[in-house]
Amino acid sequence: MDKLSLNRYSITEEQSLILTSALKSNPSHLRELNLSWNTLGDSGVKHLCAVLKDSHCKLERLSLSCCDMTDEGCSDVTSALKSNPSHLRELNLSRNTLGDSGVKNLSDLLMNSQFKLEKLELYCCGITDVSSLTQSLTNSKALQFLKELDLSFNKIGDSQQRLRDELRDSNCVLRVDEGRSPNSDKCVVS
Structure with a gap:
């Protein structure tokens, strides 16, 4: 199995522990994992990070969109990817x-020379400042x-222009579309 998509399966924090246990048994073949639109929360994401840290994990695509994650869960994901950065x-x-x-x-993760991320989606994440990025x-x-860098529907205001200037001569497409409302299938972010 190289692709596992369990988006919208109502996976909770508790169920993520079972899923993590199954994934840890043989993480080397999995290349794509989509757990979007589940209620993992920070605890569920932390469980999943045990797989991401495994040196046998060769995950190339990870989607955790709308999983009730906060900056705490993001910190766990970042920490896990720092210990195994080369494949994602x-x-x-x-x-x-x-x-x-x-x-x-x-942003700290991007400083790692082994981390070769091609696409980063941070759509509607309550971000107001991207100066560190x-x-x-x-x-x-x-x-x-x-x-590709998607920062749509964040209120990055003044820091947006500096980011645009930095990306101007690169091959990176920046998305910061704040002019229309997100689709009706949205996850509320406060």
Whole structure:
């Protein structure tokens, strides 16, 4: 099995422990994991991080969109990926309450030269400041790999222009569409 998609399966924190146990038994073949739109919460995400830390894990795409995660869960994901950074190419943490501290954690991860992320989705995450992200992209090799950055429906205001300026000469597409409302199938982020 190289792809596991369990989005909208109503997986809870408790069930994530069972899922994590199953994934830990043989993580080397899994390349794509989609657990979006489940109520994992920070505890459920923390369980999953045990798989991400495993050196046998070769996950290339991870989607945890709308999983009731906060900056605490984002910190756990970041920490797990720091210990096993080389395979992941796409990360979707959209529609979670990551806030500015969550983005700062991800920014630290981008500084790791082994982390070669190509797509980062942070749509509707309660982010107001991306200066740490901009600084990471400026001071690392991340822009050699990053092709798409979605920060739509965050209120990044003044820090948006500096980020645009930084990405201007790169191959990275920046999405910051704040002009229309998110679709009706949304997860409320406070």
